Amino acid sequence: MDVSPPDPPLTDGVVTVRPWGEPGDAKAIVAACNDRAIAEFLDAVPQPYTRSDAETYLEMCGVGWRDGTMTNFAIVVDDQAVGSIGVRWIEPDQGVAEVGYWVAPEARGRRVCTRALELVSGWVLARPGMARLQLRADEENVASNRVAENAGFTREGVLRSSHYNPRLDRRVDFVMYSLLPGELRQS
Numbered sequence: 001m002d003v004s005p006p007d008p009p010l011t012d013g014v015v016t017v018r019p020w021g022e023p024g025d026a027k028a029i030v031a032a033c034n035d036r037a038i039a040e041f042l043d044a045v046p047q048p049y050t051r052s053d054a055e056t057y058l059e060m061c062g063v064g065w066r067d068g069t070m071t072n073f074a075i076v077v078d079d080q081a082v083g084s085i086g087v088r089w090i091e092p093d094q095g096v097a098e099v100g101y102w103v104a105p106e107a108r109g110r111r112v113c114t115r116a117l118e119l120v121s122g123w124v125l126a127r128p129g130m131a132r133l134q135l136r137a138d139e140e141n142v143a144s145n146r147v148a149e150n151a152g153f154t155r156e157g158v159l160r161s162s163h164y165n166p167r168l169d170r171r172v173d174f175v176m177y178s179l180l181p182g183e184l185r186q187s
Helices: 025-033 036-041 051-067 112-125 142-150
Strands: 016-019 070-077 080-091 096-103 132-138 154-165 170-179
Touching (some): 112 132, 112 142
Antiparallel strands (some): 016 070, 154 170
């Protein structure tokens, strides 16, 4: 799938989302990904998270943009990367993509992630042929569920026992959310 980064980057005047790869990004990723909540709910994120892990992630982000399978953005506030939001183009021929996100502790509770999700959702659903943007959040991750709902996503149901999270030593029930064209709202 041909996916190019938005030019200029997406912004609402408070939050900007741009592709990863600027100076300082690796340091910001390392600092954030060693946060307890990110480590627990995102069990695929290595722990402890190192500079090498961040460099591997940044390289993967570049490959994803080039091959059109993933588009990962830095969430930026006041010129500082404070989170990540990424889109996996899971069924591009059917117009379906999935979004996921995390933000550093200092960015939580300020609508930063909701704003980033609204920006990226608008960008995704404006693409020709896109019919559905979905996301999954651990049912116990109250903050991620709140972000989805505040951005206008519809809770469709719960994917019961769909993943084993070894860090939490439990099966995870994922809440499935979706957003369709015409359901977009602005901050």
